[in-house]
Amino acid sequence: MTDFPLCDLFQITPKEVFARRAFLDLTDExxxxxxxxxxxxQADLDKIVGEFYDHLLKADELKRFLSDRRTVDRLQATQRDYLLSLGRNADQLQYFEDRLKIGITHERVGLKQKWYLGAYAILFEIVSRHVGARYVHQPNDLLRLLSSFKKIVTLDMVLAVETYYQATTQRLEGILQQLTDAQQQLQEVSRLDGLTQVSNRRFLMESLEVEWHRSVRFTRPFTLLLVDLDDFKRINDEYGHRFGDFVLQRTVAVMRSTLRPADLIGRYGGEEFAIGLVETDGDLAKQIAERLRLKIALSPFESEGQKANVTASIGVASVEPDVDRVEMLIERADQALYQAKSGGRNQVCIYRRPYP
Incomplete structure (x- = not known):
């Protein structure tokens, strides 16, 4: 494997880079x-990014992806880097690798292609407007600048679309293969937990393994949450198992309303659930975990005339360079969960590597 795994996957070689640039007639000029x-x-960077995100927030569907302030700050920082690198060293494999990652990231978080392709058009329009403001009296120079700008945006869009379709195809092929294997090997075993209708432990482990491999291969963030309901035995003993089952189902409903469609949810065992957060680092995962913990604590758990207060403890662990298997990631999240439990419950703890 080279330093450019996506270029390897799409067979983009220096020769292919040359061919694509030649097709778009990208020249030294x-x-x-x-x-x-x-x-x-560079001079108008903050204005351009601000105008771009103001436009994105006009679409209700995009507001769900941009509802978290920290997420928006991170995306805007990435957007700034993208804008300042437009066309810089575009004859190098690293440029192509970085652009290919955009499509992979959008597909993994479940962003529909219509939005990010439309976003390229909006970005082109905004930047063109700022360039045009400086060349009002030089129409010929403006035309040449915008022609070059259109070429590089077209190159970036094509690369993003390629990876989006490839990632979607791979994901579908993977699902079909998993279904085939499950049919042959485990015809009597469902992938869903019968009570909560989230992934059962077996399928959860398979899914976490896939996401861990993707995270390591493409150097993308991935974080695991282990969520354990506090004093669940007391709830079962005091209110009965029927109400206990309702609590588990209600907890899953709260999880689904908090997480993105691309995130993984599975019943790890008893009253313990595992959540895989794709494209999410430890800091952002902690915010999501805190939001989930608070929503569980504030949610009404009432059924058939019975009502109980329910809280959860959450352990958080992210994929780091020394995490060489998914089991190690789970062990670290479990250690953090133990710390949350022993620290008084109803709290979130992040795994911290001990000092040597």
Whole structure:
């Protein structure tokens, strides 16, 4: 494996880079034009990013992806880096690798293609407007600049679309293969937990293994939450198992309303659940875990005239370079969960590596 796994996957070699640039007629003159455009972007960077996100927030469906302030800050920082790198070293494999990652990331978090392709068009329009404001009296120069700009945006869009379709195809092929294997080997075993209708432990472990491999291969963040309901035995003893089953089902409903469609949810055992957060680092995962903990604590657990207060303890662990198997990630999340339990319950703890 090289330093460019996505380029390897899509068979993008230096020869292919040359061919794609030649097809779009990207020349040295375009490189100079793009350098000028980057200077304008640098000067108007905050305005451009602000206008871009103001436009995105007009779509109700996108608000769900942009509802968290920390997520927006992280995405805006990424957007700034993207804008300032437009066309820079676009004859290098690293440029292609970075653009290919965009499609992979969008597909994994469940963002529909119509939104991010539309976003390219909006971004092109906003940047073009800022460039045009500086070349009002130089229409010929403006035309040449925007021609170069259109070429590089087209290249970036094509690369993002390629990875999106490839990732979708791979995901579908993986699901079909898993279904085939399950049919042959475990015809009598369902992938869903019968009570809560989330992944059972076996399928949960398979899914976590897949996401861990993706995280390691493409150097993308992935974080595991272990969620354990506090004093669940007391709830069963005091209110009965029927009410205890309701509590588990209600907890899953709260989880689903808090998480994204792409995130994994599974029943790890008894009153313990595992959640896999794709494209999520430890800091953001802690915020999500805190939000989930608070929603569980504030949610009404009332059924058939019975009502109980329910809380949860949550352990958080992220994939790091020394995590060489998914079991190690689970062990770390379990250690953090134990710390949350022993610290008084109803809290979130993040795994911290001990000092040597």
């Amino acid at each position: 375009d490189e100079r034009h793009l350098a000028t455009i980057r200077e304008i972007i």
